[in-house]
Amino acid sequence: MAITLEELKQQREQLQKHLDWLNAKIAELSPTTEGEPSPEPSKKQSPPPASSPPPATTSTQSEPTTEPTTEPRQPNDAELAPPALDIESSYKPKTQSEIQRAKIGCLLIFAFATALFLFLLFGLPYLL
Numbered sequence: 001m002a003i004t005l006e007e008l009k010q011q012r013e014q015l016q017k018h019l020d021w022l023n024a025k026i027a028e029l030s031p032t033t034e035g036e037p038s039p040e041p042s043k044k045q046s047p048p049p050a051s052s053p054p055p056a057t058t059s060t061q062s063e064p065t066t067e068p069t070t071e072p073r074q075p076n077d078a079e080l081a082p083p084a085l086d087i088e089s090s091y092k093p094k095t096q097s098e099i100q101r102a103k104i105g106c107l108l109i110f111a112f113a114t115a116l117f118l119f120l121l122f123g124l125p126y127l128l
Helices: 005-029 096-127
Strands: none
Touching: none
């Protein structure tokens, strides 16, 4: 199935809208203080034109200082989250005995199915 250029552009546009929505929700739910910058916009968006003047800072805004603070540091979400599970490590390789049991089980099921088929084909008509 060939994908056209227009379909790809539509998909990219839908993904961009979804990413913008996610960024808005994250910004809405994340606690921010006056000193913290807001979340970065997506990197695919075009930068502002070079002819526009840089935003002027006002004297009411507090500049972040480089002095160490004595307040206790609060852990971020990544530190509070449980460690990610390694899915590959949760699957152990099959032992030789498990493989042998599976082979025997398959052979028994095949033998039973063959015997049932032969009974239904040849034995049942004589019983009726």
